[in-house]
Amino acid sequence: MGVPYIPVRGLAGTDVMERRDDMLMAYSPFDENELNVVAKAQNPDVAILHASKADEQGSAILRAFGEDVMIAQASAKVIVTAEEIVDRVAPGDPGGSYISSINVTAVVHAPGGAHPTAVDGYYEMDREHIEEYVLSSESDESFQRYLERYVLGKTEEEYQAIVSGRSLVAEPAG
Amino acid sequence: MTSAQRPPSTEELIAILMSRDIRDWETCACGALSMMPAASMLLAEATHAPHIEVIILGSDELSGNLGKDIHFLSQRGKLDLFYHSAVQFDAEGNFNLHVLGDPDAPDRRLPGGYGSGLISYTAKRIFFYRTEHSLRTFVPKVDFISGASVTPAGVKRAPEPFRLYTPMAILSFDREAGRYIVESVHEGFTADDVRENTGFELDIADPCPVTPPVSDEELGMLRGEVRDRMIETGTYSQWAETALAP
Incomplete structure (x- = not known):
């Protein structure tokens, strides 16, 4: 606004x-x-928003409900991560709220990028993982363990491999 | 109660009492985790208030994806009734849905303030409810003010006092006088019971009016038609199945 x-x-x-x-x-x-x-007014330096589809220019379909488009318009820089990169995203495309490339700084192809939350039409929320996250947040120590298991020192690919069900206690690769 | 029906549980009692006070044609809404409000709206709609608008944000079919619309409707002063709970209520009409204990190092964190801080100021009527009437709920001073009843003169507030439903009584808060009034005490309890379980002074008429007891019709309707409707529409179906079981 x-x-x-x-x-x-x-x-x-x-x-x-x-x-x-x-x-x-x-x-x-x-x-x-x-x-x-x-x-x-709240004006973040950077907003990172997850889309179902985006094109290389930065136009994207963000989730249908919520404040994503407004957040993008309020932020100095906007990074859109997307399940799919397609040739062209146009206003009126189904599946969510359209955001024009004029609001977007960068696009990243990040399938599974909303995990453990859901992307409509792609995957459901991972309830078990959310539960684990919530329980882990009860103390600094248990949250540190969560971060070590899933985040710290992990690449996106390693994170996706761990949470894709291969094993919740998988050892870090390499 | 004259029949063989199981007497109402606390949740059923509160749903029924709130339902009686819904006025036909009102636009009524409740937020997430609002099982008793949902049941009370559907009961009112099935009985004395067939024309109400029912918006249950936690329901699969009765939410209408209206989150933002409800906010703006309320900001415009056009939401007739909203429901609210809180963990603490105090003598000055403040309520707390944020934290228990020291706000900087809380014992418990709670869902917080959207409804308390915004909708409770703008909806025309608010029904508060709490499933226990105790000294830990009704405290001299809340640990955190999520919402205040008494505000400076320039702050526009709906004129009607909010109502508060507990397992013991129905209270209302008189903003002018800055005090709670006991509207009625439920069967099985006395004015003294209410006083002893409230951590601040109350205005209680002598004799105190008795809440009209739950009727067979109300209970039957709640456990029948309303329960079915909740299950069919994905409105806290699991709760409806067990809490409103015939």
């Missing part, structure tokens, strides 16, 4: 307001009796 801030109804008197410096209370410039929350 490119707006510097936006008024929102709600949140007055909450501890959320106490703990954030990007939201404050302000009277409406059009009505001196109306008090609202004003939230500062």
Whole structure:
């Protein structure tokens, strides 16, 4: 949207307001009796968004529901990862929300890139893995073990090999 | 209760009591993990409020993928009724759905604040519900204010006080007076029971009105038509199968 801030109804008197410096209370410039929350624009440096299909120019089909397109439009740089790279993605293509290449900085072919969450039409969410992730997040130690098992020192291919069911306790390759 | 039906569980009781207070033609919505609200809407629709709009965000068929629409509808002041729970409620009408304990090192993290911080300010009516009426729920001061009932004069709020349904009583919060009022106490409990299990002062009329008991018709409808509809539409089907079993 490119707006510097936006008024929102709600949140007055909450501890959320106490703990954030990007939201404050302000009277409406059009009505001196109306008090609202004003939230500062969120502008990430980089957004990484997963698409079902993308073309080499950067146009892509992002998930149907959610805020992906808005996040892309708010961010300075946008990396789209995609299940498939196709010749051309056009507005109106089925399967999700269209985003034009004018918003996209780079495209990466990353099949399985949404794991352990789902991509409609490609794969279901991996409930077991999400459960393992949640349980691991209970302490710093167990989360470190999770990272060592799946992430740290692993390439994308190694991660995909481990989670594709070959073994959840696979040893790192090489 | 005069028949051989099993008496209502806490969840059934709360669903039935909330359903009675739904007004026909209202646009009603509830968020995720809202089994009792879902049942209460479908019960009202099947009985005294056939024209309500039912939006159950956690349902396969009755959600309409309306997440964002509900937000904007509510921001525009056009959502008639929304449901809400919280783990703590306090004397000043604040409620907590964020953390238990010190917010910087919490004992428990909870789903947090979307509904509490936004929809509870903008929906015309809010039904709060809690399946226990206890001193750990009704505290002098919440650990974290996810939503506040009393706000500065310039903040636009719907005029109706919110209602709160528990296994013991129905309460409402009077924003002007800044106090909870006991609307009625359920059969089997006394005003003293409510006082002893609430960690702050309440306004209770003497004698305190008694909540009209659950009728056979209400319970039968909930365990019959409403349960079937929940199962058919993928609306917390597992819960409906067990919690509303005939």
